[in-house]
Amino acid sequence: MSQLFGSIEAGGTKFVCAVGNEELIIIDSTAFPTSKPEETLQKAVDYFKTFEPSLAAISVGSIGPIDIDEASETYGYVTSTPKPYWADVDMIGFLKAQLDVPMYFTTDVNASAYGEKVLDSSLNSLVYYTIGTGIGAGALQGEDFIGGVSHAEMGHTFVKRHPDDLDFAGVCPFHRDCLEGVAAGPSLEARTGVRGENIPLDSPVWDIQAYYIAQAAVAATLTLRPEKIIFGGGVMAQDHMMNRVRKQFSELLNGYVPVPDLADYLQTPKIANNASATVGNFALAKRAYLRHNQD
CATH class of the missing domain: 3.30.420.40 (ATPase, nucleotide binding domain)
Incomplete structure (x- = not known):
């Protein structure tokens, strides 16, 4: 074999x-x-x-x-x-x-980011967010993950509160109302008492959540200037969410810097069920094997 x-x-x-x-x-x-x-x-x-x-x-x-x-x-x-x-x-x-x-x-988000790059070899830089039970992000420049003393923790950056969400304390046990605290999946049930999959699509809570996720995309755009930002995780697997995020992103960025067409720039993963992480891990394991045998 x-x-x-x-x-x-x-x-x-x-x-x-x-x-x-x-x-x-x-x-x-x-x-x-x-x-x-x-x-x-x-x-x-x-x-x-x-x-x-x-x-x-x-x-x-x-x-x-x-x-x-x-x-x-x-x-x-x-x-x-x-x-x-x-x-x-x-x-x-x-x-x-x-x-x-x-x-x-x-x-896990670095592995997903690497998998997306493997699946699209034309990309030299990208940011990958997972919006699910928690929020994390990985960023790639060439073959290298962005980070210094350790990996990035972009899911715990702070965001501007939505004017209709000021009374919500947030669910992060460390920071309360950081990005994860106000936009991860559990924040939906914490606000409404209803699990996300059972919340009607016309509920205003979706636009509140998209407002925070779009802020994350704006921050990544202005600090890292990637070629693409990819959103995985259960929250973003819902078809309506990406359009909401794109709309909020456009309003928040307000034309300050040029970005590609948002249908290309802000995307969901190339393969479903977070399989990007599996592909990325295979490639990273292969890299570890080759490095081990060169030493």
Whole structure:
């Protein structure tokens, strides 16, 4: 059998594990709920054990914040996440103790961003937001993720409050009304008492949420000037949301800098169900394997 590359999308709700070939095509995949760390990570190990010895490397795209500094004592850890039980968990250490292959460790949104670039080789720069249970973003310039001492945490930037939303406290346990606190999926139910999928399309809450998401796109436009901004996650999977965001973005930017046609500039992912992260992880695992064998 040819070499296989592994992907772990370590999300707050579920883990998606997959193996792909050298052409980055999915050969097999599985998913299971994100429960307590040892139980969940052991399921991932058991899955990849079935593909030894063809498994060449694995890339993990994880909920954050995480420590990606290979010189750090806590490299490979999930750090201050609000996800119960997962703070200060040595994810890579657990996996490496049982799987003797090179590993790449990054955020789930970085993996998605990389996957979108793999799927569109014409892109040199992009920003990828996930708007779901939480909000995160990854940014790419060439082959490099934007970041310095660690990865970006663009989901926790602060936004201007919508005039009809001033009484809403926000749901982020760290910052209350940061972007994640006012625009992630749980904010919808917190405002209305109704789960997002059951809120009528004519409810004003959708435009309030789009107002905040559009602010994120304006901030990314003005600070990073990417060729494209991509919005994934369950909230943006609803067809009506992208049009709302484009409309709000146009009004907020107000022609200050030129951007491509918004139908091209602000987009949803090329493949559904966040499979961009899987493709990105395959490519990053392959990169880790090649680097390991060059050293």
